[in-house]
Structures are given as structure tokens and as C-alpha cells.
Amino acid sequence: MLLIIWFLLWGVLWAVYFMLDGFDLGLGALNPFISRSEKDRRIIYNSMGPFWDGNEVWLITAGGVTFAAFPTAYAVMFSSLYTPLLLILFGLILRGVAFEFRSKVDNPGWRLLWDICHFFGSFGPALLLGVAFANIFKGVPIDGEGVLQGSLLSLLNPYGILGGLLFVLLFLVHGALWLAVKAPGDLEARAGRAASGLWWFLLLVAVLFLGGTWSETKLFNNYLARPFLLVVPLALVLALLVTKGFIVVRKWVAAWLCSAGTIVLATLFGVIGLYPNLLPSSLDPKFSMTVYNSASSPLTLKIMLAVALVFVPIVMIYQAWAYFKFGDKVTDEALTQDEAY
Amino acid sequence: MDVITLSRWQFAVATLFHFLFVPLTLGLVVMVAIMETIYVRTGNEEYKRMAKFWGKIFLINFALGVVTGITLEFQFGTNWAGYSKYVGDIFGSLLAVEATVAFFLESTFLGIWVFGWDRLSKKFHNACIWLVAIGSNFSAYWILVANSWMQHPVGYVIRDGRAELSNFWAVITQPFAVITFFHVILAAYTLAAFVVMGFSAYHILRKQHISFFTKSFRIAVIFAVVCSILNIVVGDFHGKEMAKAQPTKLASAEAVWKTAKGAPFYLIAFPDEQNERNYVEALGIPKFLSWLALGDKDAEFKGLKAWPKEERPPVTMTFVSFRLMVGLGFLFALVAIIAWFRRNRPEESRPLLYILIGMIPLPYIAVSLGWIVTEVGRQPWIVYGVMKTADAGSKIAAYQVGISLAAFISIYTLLGVACFALMLKFALKGPEPLPEAEK
Numbered sequence: 032m033l034l035i036i037w038f039l040l041w042g043v044l045w046a047v048y049f050m051l052d053g054f055d056l057g058l059g060a061l062n063p064f065i066s067r068s069e070k071d072r073r074i075i076y077n078s079m080g081p082f083w084d085g086n087e088v089w090l091i092t093a094g095g096v097t098f099a100a101f102p103t104a105y106a107v108m109f110s111s112l113y114t115p116l117l118l119i120l121f122g123l124i125l126r127g128v129a130f131e132f133r134s135k136v137d138n139p140g141w142r143l144l145w146d147i148c149h150f151f152g153s154f155g156p157a158l159l160l161g162v163a164f165a166n167i168f169k170g171v172p173i174d175g176e177g178v179l180q181g182s183l184l185s186l187l188n189p190y191g192i193l194g195g196l197l198f199v200l201l202f203l204v205h206g207a208l209w210l211a212v213k214a215p216g217d218l219e220a221r222a223g224r225a226a227s228g229l230w231w232f233l234l235l236v237a238v239l240f241l242g243g244t245w246s247e248t249k250l251f252n253n254y255l256a257r258p259f260l261l262v263v264p265l266a267l268v269l270a271l272l273v274t275k276g277f278i279v280v281r282k283w284v285a286a287w288l289c290s291a292g293t294i295v296l297a298t299l300f301g302v303i304g305l306y307p308n309l310l311p312s313s314l315d316p317k318f319s320m321t322v323y324n325s326a327s328s329p330l331t332l333k334i335m336l337a338v339a340l341v342f343v344p345i346v347m348i349y350q351a352w353a354y355f356k357f358g359d360k361v362t363d364e365a366l367t368q369d370e371a372y
Numbered sequence: 373m374d375v376i377t378l379s380r381w382q383f384a385v386a387t388l389f390h391f392l393f394v395p396l397t398l399g400l401v402v403m404v405a406i407m408e409t410i411y412v413r414t415g416n417e418e419y420k421r422m423a424k425f426w427g428k429i430f431l432i433n434f435a436l437g438v439v440t441g442i443t444l445e446f447q448f449g450t451n452w453a454g455y456s457k458y459v460g461d462i463f464g465s466l467l468a469v470e471a472t473v474a475f476f477l478e479s480t481f482l483g484i485w486v487f488g489w490d491r492l493s494k495k496f497h498n499a500c501i502w503l504v505a506i507g508s509n510f511s512a513y514w515i516l517v518a519n520s521w522m523q524h525p526v527g528y529v530i531r532d533g534r535a536e537l538s539n540f541w542a543v544i545t546q547p548f549a550v551i552t553f554f555h556v557i558l559a560a561y562t563l564a565a566f567v568v569m570g571f572s573a574y575h576i577l578r579k580q581h582i583s584f585f586t587k588s589f590r591i592a593v594i595f596a597v598v599c600s601i602l603n604i605v606v607g608d609f610h611g612k613e614m615a616k617a618q619p620t621k622l623a624s625a626e627a628v629w630k631t632a633k634g635a636p637f638y639l640i641a642f643p644d645e646q647n648e649r650n651y652v653e654a655l656g657i658p659k660f661l662s663w664l665a666l667g668d669k670d671a672e673f674k675g676l677k678a679w680p681k682e683e684r685p686p687v688t689m690t691f692v693s694f695r696l697m698v699g700l701g702f703l704f705a706l707v708a709i710i711a712w713f714r715r716n717r718p719e720e721s722r723p724l725l726y727i728l729i730g731m732i733p734l735p736y737i738a739v740s741l742g743w744i745v746t747e748v749g750r751q752p753w754i755v756y757g758v759m760k761t762a763d764a765g766s767k768i769a770a771y772q773v774g775i776s777l778a779a780f781i782s783i784y785t786l787l788g789v790a791c792f793a794l795m796l797k798f799a800l801k802g803p804e805p806l807p808e809a810e811k
Binding site for chain 2: 081082085090092096097101107110120123125130136196330334335342349368371
């Protein structure tokens with residue numbers, strides 16, 4: 032029971048990370064294509080301003096919880112995905128620094144440099160997180176010692192790439208909707224149109240990805256064994272469709288919330304299908320990292336559960352409050368503030 | 373080079389770089405919070421400008437501290453899979469607690485603080501920066517508990533081929549961790565105080581914004597004097613804990629080869645690792661080392677030869693780093709005391725102001741040396757007495773680590789230069805001029 036709770040909590044933490052950092056990664060990737068002026072770009076940066084840092088902490092927490100609850104899986108997963116993970120980290124480093132640095136020197140070349148870093152630091156991690164998770168769903172060639180056999184390029188298989196595209200599109204739509212919520216006037220309209228257009232690509236890739244999941248992974252086995260679980264993928268499809276509905280009627284906040292729900296449900300869909308594996312081995316199922324062979328001791332799991340159950344809701348409350356408080360449009364006045372990005 | 377050596381270099385680069393930014397944020401956030409509190413209490417706008425000015429320098433640092441911190445957490449998995457499997461039950465949980473209880477608090481309320489000057493009541497806005505201060509100092513506690521467990525493992529049992537938690541309370545309250553925390557926090561506050569005093573000295577020397585920077589100076593000098601003196605005391609406690617917990621580290625830090633009762637302390641010494649002796653030993657104070665480290669002038673101080681060669685850390689590096697760190701610690705206290713007596717009219721003590729400017733890099737060097745003593749001195753163990761560093765690595769291709777190490781070094785160098793240049797730019801520019809309406 033403790034193991035199931037932790038497995039779900041593990042999935043939820045990654046889901047929340049994707050939901051929150053998803054919009055700012057997506058918006059960073061969208062930025063060069065949607066902004067037409069320096070003012071547009073500043074609106075985009077400032078729309079993420081108070082949030083991106085707190086969002087990234089969910090990654091630290093998701094990583095930390097993987098380490099704490101399933102240390103063996105953490106060790107195998109992170110070392111076998113060495114290069115993609117370090118690329119993600121370098122991307123996130125450049126991107127985080129770009130926020131803070133770009134507005135500090137009033138020089139177009141300097142700003143362009145950080146715009147480029149910010150774009151690659153957003154697009155790269157979005158893509159690679161998708162590739163990594165699709166490969167986790169599919170299974171990676173780890174041997175009985177937890178060592179990756181075969182080259183890194185094997186991670187770039189069609190299903191892995193499809194996973195990367197899915198993440199990028201999920202995040203792009205999510206980011207465009209966030210911009211529609213936060214931006215005034217013309218930029219809001221463009222962001223809405225971008226979300227609307229990108230949604231069709233997302234639908235296409237999502238369908239392909241589900242098909243690929245059916246043929247390439249064993250995720251559906253859990254669903255077929257316990258059909259009531261099919262609620263999750265059904266809710267996922269519903270959330271994706273309702274997102275479009277709200278985009279059409281230009282209810283941006285509602286559309287963003289539905290898109291957030293889509294991301295959470297998509298993650299949970301994969302995670303539930305994965306159980307009891309955390310990292311299946313494509314060589315032999317007995318080499319797979321599961322909740323049974325990679326978890327921490329019951330004492331650690333209990334202590335950590337108490338910490339998580341007390342603090343995670345508190346964090347959610349104050350972060351939700353921050354979103355509520357800073358959810359309004361980025362105004363001209365706000366851009367003139369000394370602290371603005 | 374093999375994977376272990378490359379991974380050690382990578383972790384060293386990542387840690388030392390990370391810790392260039394952390395101590396300033398730890399200390400400066402408290403000073404900024406105090407400045408804003410004075411503003412809220414008195415309504416004096418000058419303190420608001422101070423909070424904003426030093427807050428900006430804090431923010432540039434903070435961004436680097438956060439993003440470089442993520443890589444540290446992930447490297448345990450990417451490069452130290454053996455370690456993560458063996459001790460993750462204990463170590464991983466401490467990192468997870470750190471993120472959950474501290475990082476969220478810190479980063480969420482920092483965002484609110486930065487963007488909330490005109491949106492929140494003064495008191496609530498001020499409370500936000502205090503929450504950031506609590507969060508960041510709290511995070512330091514958790515990560516140092518984790519590090520202390522590597523130095524002095526407690527509250528665990530070896531079961532099923534790994535270390536498992538048996539007593540959480542013992543892990544998070546062991547004296548080694550508490551003392552390490554105070555040592556690091558006091559060092560961080562000292563560093564932040566010397567940075568604030570140094571930049572203030574620059575402006576006071578140039579006779580600009582005198583009132584603004586004298587006020588900043590007077591807040592910082594309190595931190596400098598209290599923290600640098602206290603840290604000498606805490607450092608002594610730390611040494612005594614080390615004597616109990618990590619005798620090989622202490623023997624290396626003091627370059628003592630032969631076990632002796634009533635060991636003397638040599639003011640001048642230099643180790644000769646090859647021949648297991650010191651090149652020079654001069655100006656000895658009889659029995660002082662035994663008294664200092666063990667609390668009894670006749671106590672037996674175990675020399676390095678008591679352990680086989682393969683269980684000793686690199687002696688020269690540990691010794692030199694330790695000596696320099698301690699020397700710098702005394703220098704900070706001395707200069708802080710002088711600055712304290714000149715705090716009311718710093719503009720009249722020009723030599724002192726020049727010295728303070730010149731001293732800005734020194735606390736950075738001191739904290740880096742401190743980490744070198746801590747981590748190099750722990751070798752060859754990754755968890756002292758429990759697991760060797762050589763057994764802790766990941767089974768990955770060396771070229772992967774080689775490439776990532778090269779990437780770390782080049783990216784971090786560029787970012788470090790950019791960050792310090794920006795800090796310097798804003799620090800030297802001085803505070804924003806008052807808006808027209810308020811003049």
C-alpha cells in the first residue's frame with residue numbers, strides 16, 4: 032500500500048512539474064515566433080516573471096522524491112539517461128539565467144544572446160523530457176546491473192521522438208494560452224490564434240502517440256486488466272477536446288486550466304500504465320526497475336509521506352494564491368517597474 | 373582519466389561554482405529583510421531604496437544559485453549511481469525534504485516579493501522577504517545535514533546490501549550537522565557582510581551617496597563583527613567534532629604524521645607526502661594541538677601513520693586549504709573589529725576603506741577552501757568509514773563524463789564572468805536616483 036501511494040505521489044509530482052513549468056517552457060519556445068517587438072518580448076518574459084522559479088522547484092522536488100522513495104530506480108534512470116539529462120540541465124541553466132540577465136544591460140546584442148539561450152533552454156528541455164519519458168514508457172535497454180546497453184542514439188527511436196513532439200506541442204499550447212491570459216491587446220489575440228492552430232497539431236500527435244503507445248509499449252495492459260482505470264485516458268481525451276472548446280469561445284483562463292488538466296492526465300495515463308515499473312528494461316522484464324526492487328525502507332517512506340502530506344498541500348495553497356494574485360494582465364505600468372524583466 | 377576521476381572533477385567544479393553564489397544569497401537576504409523592516413517601521417524611504425538596491429544584487433546571485441543547484445541534485449544519480457543506490461534511503465530523503473519545506477518557500481515568495489512592491493501591503497511585502505530568508509537558511513540546514521551524514525554517518529543500519537535509515541531524529545539533530553550548519557551560515561553572513569562593506573566603501577571613498585552607503589555599512593558591520601568572531605568559536609567546536617568523527621581529516625589538516633601524546637602545534641609546517649613527514653616544522657607551541665583538538669593538553673593525537681596509506685586523504689591539499697581558511701577567518705575578525713570602531717564615520721578612515729574593497733574576494737576564497745577541506749579531507753571515503761568513493765560511481769562511458777565536464781567548465785566560466793560583471797556593474801552604479809516627485 033505504501034508503495035502504491037508513493038508510486039502515485041511520484042507520478043503526481045512529475046505531473047505537477049509538467050503542468051507548471053510546461054507553460055513557461057512552451058512560452059519560451061513560442062517566444063521568437065509570436066513576438067514582433069521588444070515590448071512583446073518583455074510582456075512574455077514578465078508574464079512568467081513571478082512564477083518560473085517556483086515552477087522549477089517542482090523539478091527539484093520530483094527528482095528529490097525519485098531519489099528518496101526509489102533510490103535504485105533514481106540511480107539507474109539518471110545514469111542511463113546521462114546525456115539527455117545533462118542537456119536538459121544545461122538548457123534549464125541558460126534559460127534561468129536568461130530571465131535574470133537579459134534586462135540588465137540595455138543593448139540589443141546582449142538581449143538577443145539571452146533570447147537565443149532562452150529559446151533553446153525552453154525548447155530543448157521540453158523536447159528531451161518528452162523523449163526521456165516516452166523511452167521510460169517503452170523501456171530502455173538496461174541490464175541486470177542497471178547499466179545501459181547500446182548507444183544513446185537508441186533513445187531517438189520513432190516512439191521517443193513522438194513523445195518529444197507531444198511534450199513540445201502540449202507545452203506550446205499551454206504556453207500560448209498562458210500568454211493569452213496575461214498579454215494585452217494584439218498579443219493576446221495572436222496568442223489565442225497560435226493556441227488554436229497548434230491545438231490541431233497537438234491532436235494529431237496525441238492520436239499518433241496513443242497509437243504508438245498501443246503498439247510500442249505495454250502501458251495498456253494495466254488498463255485492460257482493470258477497465259475502470261480507462262477513466263483516466265477518457266478524461267484525458269475529454270480535457271483535450273474541452274480545451275479547444277474554451278479556445279473557440281476565447282475563455283483563456285478556462286482553456287488554460289483544461290490544458291493543465293490535459294498535461295496532468297497525460298502524465299498520469301503513462302504512469303498508471305507503467306505500474307509497478309518505474310523503468311522497464313527492454314532486454315528482459317526481470318531487469319526492470321520496479322517499486323518492489325528499488326524502493327526505500329518502510330521507515331523512510333513513512334517519514335517522507337508525513338513530510339509530503341503536510342508540506343505539499345501548503346505549497347500548493349501558497350502557489351495557487353500567487354497565481355491568483357499575479358494572474359492579471361501585464362500592463363505598461365508594470366513594464367516600467369525597476370524590477371521588471 | 374576514468375569515470376570516477378572525471379566525475380569527481382565534475383562534482384567539484386559544480387559544487388564550488390554553486391557555492392560562489394549561495395553564501396551571498398544566504399547572508400544578503402537577511403540584510404535586505406532588515407533594511408525593509410526598518411523602512412516599514414520608520415517610513416524612511418532611504419531604507420526602501422537600500423532594500424531594492426541590495427535586493428537587485430541578491431537577485432542576480434540567486435538566479436545562478438538556483439540553476440546551478442539543480443545540477444548538483446541530479447549528479448548524484450547521473451554520476452554517482454553506486455552511491456545513490458547504497459545510501460539513497462537516507463540521503464535522498466534529506467534532499468527531498470529540503471526541496472519540499474525550503475526551496476518552495478524561498479522561490480515562491482521571492483517571486484512575490486520582486487513583483488509585489490506595489491501590489492501588497494508594506495507589512496505583507498516585508499513578510500515575504502523574511503519568508504525567503506527563512507526558506508534559504510532552512511534549505512542550508514537540510515543540505516548540511518545531508519552532507520554531515522557523509523562525514524559522520526549516524527542513525528542507520530546496513531541491511532540488504534545498503535544503508536537504511538534507523539533513526540531519522542539522530543540524523544537530523546546530530547551535533548556534527550548542527551555545528552556544520554552554524555559554521556557555514558556564519559561564514560555566509562561574514563561573506564555577505566564583507567561584500568556589502570566593500571561596495572559601500574567604494575562609494576564612500578568616491579564621496580557619493582554617503583548617507584545611503586554609511587547606513588548600509590553600519591548594518592553590514594554588525595554582521596561582520598558578530599559572525600566572524602563567533603565563527604572562530606564555532607570553528608573550534610567543529611575541529612573538536614572532527615577529531616572525534618574524522619581523525620584522518622584532522623590529522624591531514626594539521627599535517628601530523630606520528631601519533632604523540634601532548635602533540636605540539638607548529639605555526640610553520642609543510643607536508644612531504646612522499647616521505648610521510650613534514651619538510652619544515654618550526655615555531656612549535658608545546659601540547660597546544662592536543663589541547664586545541666582534543667580538549668586535553670596531554671591527550672594522544674593520532675598521526676596519519678596510524679592508518680594505511682590507502683585510507684588517508686591527500687594531505688597537502690587538505691593541510692594548505694585548512695591553514696589558509698583559518699588564517700583568513702582570523703583576518704576577517706580583525707578587520708571587522710577595526711571597521712566596527714570606525715562605523716560612525718567610515719569616510720574618515722580611507723586606508724580601511726581601501727582594505728575593505730580589496731577584501732571582497734577573500735571570503736569567497738575562504739569558503740571555497742573550507743569546502744575543499746571538508747570534501748577532499750573526507751577521501752578516500754564518500755561516506756566516512758562506510759563507503760569508498762571508488763565504489764560509488766556510475767557505470768557509464770568515460771567520454772560522456774569528459775564531454776559534460778568540458779561543457780560544465782566552459783558554460784560555468786562564461787556565466788560566472790557575466791554574473792560577476794553584472795553584479796559589479798550594479799554595485800558600482802549605486803542606487804537608482806529618487807523619482808522627480810519625491811525629490
